[in-house]
Amino acid sequence: MRYRIPADVAWQESPPEHHRRELYICRLPDGRPIVLADSACDIWLLAAMGEDVVATLTSQLDIPADTIAADVASFLTSALALGILEEAAPPDPELGAST
Amino acid sequence: MTERDVPLSVRVEFAHAALQWLADAHGIDVLHIKGPALAPVLSEDLDDEGGVPSNRRASTDADVLVRPRQVEAFMKILSEHGWTAMASFESGSVFEHAAALEHTWFGHCDVHRNFPGIGLDPETAFDVLWADRSTVELAAWPCTVPxxxxxxxxxxxxxxxxxxxxxxxxxxxxxxxxxxxxxxxxxxxxxxxxxxxxxxxxxxxxxxxxxxxxxxxxxxxxxETLRLAEWQARIKASKSPREALRLAFKALFVNVDHLTMKLGHPPTRRDMAAAYARRFATALRELPRLVGRRR
CATH class of the missing domain: 1.10.220 (Annexin V; domain 1)
Structure with missing residues (x-):
């Protein structure tokens, strides 16, 4: 499954003076900002870019997929429920073939 | 995923994004001014190594200039989305140009209906600024700037x-x-x-x-702005006798919005009485200095 950022979501990374890496995500116009820290930032960003999160992380970190798959799935389920990610339509094979 | 404290600079950018979202959704024209909406050349200094911002502009609120004829509608929309008035246009400043609002998640914003110092009719001035607008991303959200x-x-x-x-x-x-x-x-x-x-x-x-x-x-x-002198200057700069009279009358009254902010709660009758007493005492104390200024 692929994901994308919903049309009503604003987000930003922690400011330069902040000592900890965090992501702040907010559903507009008046949702309470959600804070992601550490590896959750990577998972959200990869998912938001439409990447296969587990495949990308296991490749980059050189670890077996089953060590992170359950945690990633749990995070993505929560992110969908909170509305800070949404499912992306699968790529159109005909469109892909024609380009 | 947690709901920890969000840094002030992050909340300010979310405020800008939220204001733009509401403006777009209701066909309101807004221009984001000051703070993070500024172009880097106007908000950052380079360090000695060159290239790296070392003095990024800190801002404690989000400022927007709203098309004057749409201000009333925009204020109503904001009130329906969790923004609470802290100071009205009339009580906000001597120029009566901006209202201050507060939101639980996003902090403070100032809604400007004009900008002090611009003598052109506010609606026409907004048209001038709007004509050359561009867009910047604040919190990954496109916001309109002059x-x-x-x-x-x-x-x-x-x-x-x-x-x-x-x-x-x-x-x-x-x-x-x-x-x-x-x-x-x-x-x-x-x-x-x-x-x-x-x-x-x-x-x-x-x-x-x-x-x-x-x-x-x-x-x-x-x-140390002199209370009486401030009002005197404001009355002198008023555009009509009717406005001058309104300002002279208003000068005698305590600014309830400011007093609420200062006290942290709506003032009681006793608070108001004390504030009136202080205001008149200040006026009397400053009178000799004013007389000196007019010579």
Whole structure:
């Protein structure tokens, strides 16, 4: 499954003076900002870019997929429920073939 | 996923994004001004190594200028989305130009219905600024901003009425600007009829000694603005006898919004009585100094 950022979501990374890496995500116009820290930032960003999160992380970190798959799935389920990610339509094979 | 504290600078950018979302959803024209909406050349200094911002502008609230005829509708929309009024246009400042609001998640914002120092009719002035607008991303959200030249004008006019004169802003917006940029800025100042505000920012206010507005600008940038003098200047600069009368009447009253902010709760009758007493005492104390100023 692929994901994308919903049309009503604003987000930003922690400011330069902040000592900890965090992501702040907010559903507009008046949702309470959600804070992601550490590896959750990577998972959200990869998912938001439409990447296969587990495949990308296991490749980059050189670890077996089953060590992170359950945690990633749990995070993505929560992110969908909170509305800070949404499912992306699968790529159109005909469109892909024609380009 | 947690709901920990969100840094102030992050909340301010979310405030900008939320204001733009609401404006777009309801067909309201807004321009984001000051703070993170500024172009980097006007908000950041480079360090000695070059290239790396070392003095990013800190902002404690989000400022937007709203098309004047849409201000009332926008204020209503904001109130329906969790924004609470802290100070009305009338009580916000001596220029009556902005209302202050607060949101549980996003902090503070200032909604401007005009910008002090711009003498052109507010609706026409907004059209001028709107015509050359561009877009910046704040919290990954496209927000509408005035041109860089207009941003220079806004910074300079703000500096002209601020205690201490915001020397960093004047340096970036004017002293470090190229001759071409200065010329463009001067042209826009003329078009907006904002010459006195620019003179205040650049320390040339004496060039306008005969203007009724000059006293207002001089007092606005004083560290210890005299209460009576402030109102006197405001009345002097009023555009009609009717407005002068309204201001003179209003000068006698305590600003309830300010008192609420100062106390942290709505004032009681006893608070109001004490504030009235202080106001009249201040007025009496300042009277001899005022008489001296008028000679």
């Amino acid at each position: 041109s860089i030249t207009a941003q220079r004008v806004v910074l300079l006019l703000h500096a002209g009425r601020t205690v201490g004169g915001q020397p960093q802003d004047v340096r970036r917006a004017w002293r470090e600007a190229s001759p071409t940029d200065q010329e463009q800025t001067q042209l826009l100042v003329t078009r907006l009829k904002a010459e006195i505000g620019l003179a205040a920012a650049l320390g040339h206010l004496d060039d306008y000694a005969d203007s009724p507005e000059a006293d207002l600008w001089r007092l606005a940038s004083q560290p």
